[in-house]
Amino acid sequence: MFVMHGGAGTITRQNLTPDMEKQYREKLEEALRAGHAILAKGGTSLDAVETSIRILEDSPLFNAGKGAVFTHDGRNELDAAIMDGKTKRAGTVAGVTIVKNPISAARAVMEKSPHVMMSGRGADLFATQVGLEIVDPSYFWTERRWKDLQRELMKENAASSHKGTVGAVALDQAGNLAAGTSTGGTTNKKYGRIGDSPILGAGTYAENESVAVSCTGTGEYFIRWTVAHDIAALYKYRGMSDHPRREGQLRDAVQYARDVSGVGRGGWRAARADL
Amino acid sequence: MFVMHGGAGTITRQNLTPDMEKQYREKLEEALRAGHAILAKGGTSLDAVETSIRILEDSPLFNAGKGAVFTHDGRNELDAAIMDGKTKRAGTVAGVTIVKNPISAARAVMEKSPHVMMSGRGADLFATQVGLEIVDPSYFWTERRWKDLQRELMKENAASSHKGTVGAVALDQAGNLAAGTSTGGTTNKKYGRIGDSPILGAGTYAENESVAVSCTGTGEYFIRWTVAHDIAALYKYRGMSDHPRREGQLRDAVQYARDVSGVGRGGWRAARADL
Known part of the structure; x- marks a missing residue:
């Protein structure tokens, strides 16, 4: 079982041309297929999540x-997180600037360090030392995002936009869950702001006993409500059979969510907050 | 109701002279009294938590x-978090280096920014701009901690120590909960490591419907198990009346905890993992 989000749907309603929508759908489908293929061959949910997010x-x-x-x-300051539901091992990076694939940096933190969360220059240094692909910061310059920033800077009230965070959740043939999220955060973010994506329990969470969840939306609300872990806790402590109450609680938990993707034991599968 | 932790008890067993133990107890008592005094006069739990942690x-x-x-x-890279259980507003800082009182920087993030979490130089800049007391990084140099680092650096296997994180939880006369935690992290930490203290739901959490919690211990476990929010979720979803199960779950949740302080509705009060 495999679910992804890429925020494309939300963008559609605002300013997406049919041609761009097609590009989004094709790229998402390519990533979905890559994840599915790994699971179909008996690969791990972790590999499916990492591979699809890299795409x-x-x-x-x-x-x-x-x-x-x-x-x-x-x-460009990038955040990412990955979590293995079987062992609850996890890795996250916040504010990396030279790592081509932050999701792989998160996985390296999980597998090659005693820490769970690394930030800023330290995280960049770690990624370099473990041999991940390093790029010049200019690699992340795109005209479209630059124009987004200029538009935000012109506004009196710099309410930041937050579209296009990507995430994936997977359940593999061995019954193990995994979740991953990767984002550039919000346009015009200041002061080393960290959002929900690299916060385990907020934007990303996976545990075999309950669910794997990846969120995107207004990160500050996800952090304050600990949304991803709240969904896991509802599964663990209320039980999946307790359906109406669970549904009500989930809706409450994601009231500020723009997009939540999740898979759980017993076939629960959700995307785009249709919980 | 007011509970604090300062890790002193754990240090005692290892290397504390009677004179140092006395100093710890006196300083903790001074902080406790300051927090209590605020609550006794009808002040807010937030003020009690911030004031006592500043001491x-x-x-x-x-x-x-x-x-x-x-x-x-x-x-010296400092982390802190504060959370208001009434509104679930919260602020956290990670890796600040020039802010004399990180707990007040966390409160400023909560009250004077649209973000919840700030890190590194950005967080230092924000604290400066909002007028908090700024110090030269050398202010944080103490001989004892410097020697701790030299000792750690000599070890082959740099297992880092983590003692002395401080935290406070309070329930005020208006029935509002608050929690706060402040720490320097672990001696010899690398790569911009962020621990559990500034991660809401991991080391710090407060919500009026359930509990206020502040943790200290091996931060990586608190993050992976989302310990603070797990305790809150047990309250919300299992109920306080469900005592034996709750106790078992709490013990499970804090299996890696060295110290958890919490207060909850209905008189629950815990310190030093005696859950």
């Missing part, structure tokens, strides 16, 4: 990797 | 503020 990170379409939005200072 | 941050005894431990690179 979206390499595309300029999504607000993750190559297509990341700009900060207030005109930089 | 410990200003002391060289605790691993927070003045007494923060050193990173691998010989710097």
Whole structure:
């Protein structure tokens, strides 16, 4: 079972041409197929999540990797997280600037360090030392995102936009869940702002006993409500059979969510907050 | 109702002289009294939490503020979080280096920005702009912590120590909960490591419907198990009356905890993992 989100639907309603929509759909489908293929061959949910997210990170379409939005200072600071539901091992990076694929940096933190979360220059250094692909910060410059920033900077009230975060959740043949999320954060973000994506329990969470969840929306609300773990907790402590109450609670938990993707034991599958 | 932790008990068993133990107890008591006094006069739980933690941050005894431990690179990078259980508003900072009182920086993020979490130089800049007390990084240099780092650096296997994180949880006369945590992280931490303290739901959480929690211990486990929010979720979804199960679950949730302080509705009060 495999679910992805890329925020494309939300963008559609605002400013997407039919041609761009087609590009989004094709790239998402390519990533979905790659993830599915890994699971179909008996591969792990972790590999499916990482591989599919890398494909979206390499595309300029999504607000993750190559297509990341700009900060207030005109930089690209990327966040990502990955979590293994079987062991609850996890890795996250916040504010990396030279790592081509932040989702793989997150996986390296999980597999090659005693820490769970790394940030800023330290995270860049770690990614370099473990041999991940490093790029010049200019790699992340795209005209479209630059114009987004200029538009935001012109506004009196710099309400930041947050579209295009990507995420994937997977359940593999061995019954193991995994979740991953990757984002450039919000256009015009300031002061080293960290959003929900690299916060386990907020934007990303996976545990075999309950669910795998990846969120995108207004990150600050996801952090304050600990949305991803709240969904997991509802599964664990209320039980999946307790359907009406669960549904009500989930709706409550994601009241500020723009997009939540999740898979759980017993066939639960949700995307785009249709919980 | 007011509970604090300062990690002193754990230190005692290892290397604390009777004179130092007395100093710890006196400083903790001073902070406790300050928090209590605010609550007794009808002040808010938020003020009690911030005020008491500032007192410990200003002391060289605790691993927070003045007494923060050193990173691998010989710097002091401080983390803090504060959360208001009534509104679920919250603020956290990670890796600040020039803010005298990180707990107040966290409160400023909550009250004076649209973000919840700020990191590194951006967080330092924000604290400066909102007028908090700024110090030279050398303010955080203490001989004792410097020697701690040298000892860690000599070890082959740099297992980092993590003692002295401070935290407070409060329930005020209006029935509002608040939680706060402040720390220098772990001695010899690398790569911009972020621990559980500034991660809402991991080391710090407060919501009026359930509990206020502040943790200290091996941060990576608190993040992966989303410990603070797990305790809140047990309250919300299992109910406080469901005592034996709740106790079992809480013990499970804090299996890696060294110290958890919490207060909850209905008189629940815990410190030092005696859940």
